[in-house]
Amino acid sequence: MPRNEATVEELxxxxxxVDELELLRLRIIAGAVPDPGKAWDSSSAYATVDKRIVSADxxxxxxxxxxxxxxxxxxxxxxxxxxxFHAFFEGRGDxxxxxLITLGEELESGGRLKGARQIYRTALSLTLPNLDxxxxxxxxxRMGRVSLSLGDFREAGQHYERSAQLARDVGDMRGEVxxxxxxxxxxxxxxxxxxxxxxxxxxLALLEAAEGAQPSLERAQLCNNLGNISARMxxxxxxxxxxxxxxxxxxxxxxxxxxxxxxIHYAHLRERQERxxxxxxxxxxxxxxxxxxxxxxxxxxxxxxxxxxxxxLSQAEDWGRASEEHAIRSGSAYTLGRMYQGRGNIARARGxxxxxxxxxxxxxxxxxxxxxxxxxxxxxxYAMLRRxxxxxxxxxxxxxxxxxxxxxxxxxxxxxxxERVLEEIRAERAAEEGAPPTxxxxxxx
Amino acid sequence: xxxxxxxxxLSLALFLSVLSxxxxxxxxxxxxxxxxxxxxxxxxxxxxxxxxxxxxxxVAWAKKWIxxxxxxxxxxxxxxxxxxxAVSKVTMFxxxxxxxxxxxxxxxxxxxxHAVPFARPVVIELPxxxxxxxxxxxxxxxxxxEGWTNVGATLTGDGLRLRTVTDHFSTYATLDAxxxxxxxxxxx
Numbered sequence: 001m002p003r004n005e006a007t008v009e010e011l012x013x014x015x016x017x018v019d020e021l022e023l024l025r026l027r028i029i030a031g032a033v034p035d036p037g038k039a040w041d042s043s044s045a046y047a048t049v050d051k052r053i054v055s056a057d058x059x060x061x062x063x064x065x066x067x068x069x070x071x072x073x074x075x076x077x078x079x080x081x082x083x084x085f086h087a088f089f090e091g092r093g094d095x096x097x098x099x100l101i102t103l104g105e106e107l108e109s110g111g112r113l114k115g116a117r118q119i120y121r122t123a124l125s126l127t128l129p130n131l132d133x134x135x136x137x138x139x140x141x142r143m144g145r146v147s148l149s150l151g152d153f154r155e156a157g158q159h160y161e162r163s164a165q166l167a168r169d170v171g172d173m174r175g176e177v178x179x180x181x182x183x184x185x186x187x188x189x190x191x192x193x194x195x196x197x198x199x200x201x202x203x204l205a206l207l208e209a210a211e212g213a214q215p216s217l218e219r220a221q222l223c224n225n226l227g228n229i230s231a232r233m234x235x236x237x238x239x240x241x242x243x244x245x246x247x248x249x250x251x252x253x254x255x256x257x258x259x260x261x262x263x264i265h266y267a268h269l270r271e272r273q274e275r276x277x278x279x280x281x282x283x284x285x286x287x288x289x290x291x292x293x294x295x296x297x298x299x300x301x302x303x304x305x306x307x308x309x310x311x312x313l314s315q316a317e318d319w320g321r322a323s324e325e326h327a328i329r330s331g332s333a334y335t336l337g338r339m340y341q342g343r344g345n346i347a348r349a350r351g352x353x354x355x356x357x358x359x360x361x362x363x364x365x366x367x368x369x370x371x372x373x374x375x376x377x378x379x380x381x382y383a384m385l386r387r388x389x390x391x392x393x394x395x396x397x398x399x400x401x402x403x404x405x406x407x408x409x410x411x412x413x414x415x416x417x418x419e420r421v422l423e424e425i426r427a428e429r430a431a432e433e434g435a436p437p438t439x440x441x442x443x444x445x
Numbered sequence: 446x447x448x449x450x451x452x453x454x455l456s457l458a459l460f461l462s463v464l465s466x467x468x469x470x471x472x473x474x475x476x477x478x479x480x481x482x483x484x485x486x487x488x489x490x491x492x493x494x495x496x497x498x499x500x501x502x503x504v505a506w507a508k509k510w511i512x513x514x515x516x517x518x519x520x521x522x523x524x525x526x527x528x529x530x531a532v533s534k535v536t537m538f539x540x541x542x543x544x545x546x547x548x549x550x551x552x553x554x555x556x557x558x559h560a561v562p563f564a565r566p567v568v569i570e571l572p573x574x575x576x577x578x579x580x581x582x583x584x585x586x587x588x589x590x591e592g593w594t595n596v597g598a599t600l601t602g603d604g605l606r607l608r609t610v611t612d613h614f615s616t617y618a619t620l621d622a623x624x625x626x627x628x629x630x631x632x633x
Binding site for chain 2: 141144145148160178179181182183184185188189193194217218220221222224225228230233234235236258261262264265267268271272273295298299301302305342417420421423424431
């Protein structure tokens with residue numbers, strides 16, 4: 001029977017799992033609208049995109065746009081390779097590597113993280129025989145950065161460490177500072193805040209030994225990060241000081257992404273100070289900046305949580321949907337998965353058991369696309385929802401799986417946290433079954 | 446402002462007045478002396494949960510000798526639950542509360558003994574019902590490590606307290622961990 005529309009779920013079922021069709025997949029998702037026939041359904045607010053509908057005309061447009069985008073991407077990829085070969089035949093091997101890094105950066109900014117990592121890897125191998133280590137130092141940092149974005153902390157940390165060592169060996173102070181900042185960033189994502197702070201402070205000391213407290217990009221980025229970490233460790237006065245210094249710099253030097261990060265950290269700080277109107281003002285300033293959709297998605301997620309705190313539930317849902325739109329626009333399946341994890345947590349915080357839809361969706365993306373950290377975090381958060389509704393057995397299985405993933409990723413703080421939660425769940429299960437609880441095991445065993 | 450300057454300038458001595466309670470067993474060798482707490486500034490304590498009704502703390506310190514068989518110490522809504530096998534000798538466990546004019550309004554306690562490793566993690570509990578974080582999205586327990594570090598917590602079955610496990614003792618408190626926000630970093 002002919003039809004004019006279908007759900008995203010039905011349409012994605014028609015798409016073979018071919019990399020070149022990934023753009024079409026995202027375009028179809030982007031063209032979907034809420035099903036008006038389900039508007040009455042109280043659970044519609046929690047429906048993930050696969051329950052939305054897409055018209056046949058919209059699918060035609062999606063195919064056309066995806067094809068054009070893919071052609072443009074392939075053209076830029078091949079265009080980006082031309083100078084690589086030119087430099088090679090002119091005997092400038094180091095320039096070949098530099099061109100590859102530039103190409104990788106383009107892919108990375110477009111959300112093609114795995115492709116970017118492959119390109120950086122090729123660039124790195126090209127630089128290994130070179131006596132001038134500057135490109136190798138940069139390639140290692142880029143490998144570190146993209147690995148961090150993919151949640152591969154062990155690899156990210158190793159590349160940043162190697163980059164820092166090389167930079168130190170050749171007396172590249174600025175290179176060492178940036179690499180140490182990267183090591184700190186990896187540790188932040190691992191939840192090892194004290195260790196991260198130590199690396200940031202060491203990097204700051206290196207800078208100060210060389211040039212005093214002179215403002216610089218590297219110093220302001222460190223202040224952004226130290227402002228964040230101080231606030232997370234509840235040292236709010238210190239955080240205020242670091243962020244003020246960073247903001248003064250970003251107001252004189254154009255770096256919209258760094259400025260947005262600074263504003264967002266300020267917003268987080270104001271939330272901790274219970275100055276919610278000020279927090280909202282900082283978020284709104286960030287929204288006006290030209291930042292990648294992935295950052296806009298993070299912003300919308302934070303704003304949704306803030307609205308939730310203020311009791312503005314419909315606004316929270318609006319921001320939740322906005323985060324979904326930004327995630328789709330980012331063209332990055334990773335960002336989409338991260339957004340669903342965030343929406344699942346918002347639903348969980350509201351006590352909405354229907355939030356499991358979001359966690360399931362995040363898990364599906366993480367597993368299909370191979371994002372182990374996203375999978376581990378989602379499993380951990382999902383387990384808390386399962387535990388809350390009495391599904392202790394499932395909760396335990398989820399936490400065990402997340403612990404194993406965190407272990408593989410080298411995220412020691414998360415492993416310890418998972419062990420603690422596991423002990424609690426086991427004790428709760430034992431109490432439910434009327435059996436004496438098993439002895440507590442040491443965290444990290 | 447550096448931490449050291451800030452803390453020198455604003456340091457507020459906690460744990461001023463100490464009386465002891467609980468049971469003790471003088472026939473056994475104690476493994477720990479009276480705990481000594483860190484000095485926390487008013488800004489250090491600013492994010493911590495507060496009691497809705499400031500408790501009248503006349504007795505600031507409770508102690509109990511607990512041996513390898515395990516045991517429990519309860520004091521003013523705070524508690525230590527020691528599983529069997531956590532310590533190899535009879536050890537003095539303690540809970541110490543701040544009694545100065547400002548500190549006692551916070552859900553904050555120093556747990557002892559310090560520097561005694563436990564063979565098995567020990568459970569600690571802190572008051573939740575009747576505190577400023579009751580009903581918030583992310584109530585949690587934190588410990589002082591030159592900053593408050595979130596160790597996570599779950600509600601006790603009766604909903605009165607937050608509990609967590611730890612393999613070391615220090616100063617612990619509660620707060621609402623919501624507002625961490627999406628993780629973003631600069632540079633690197």
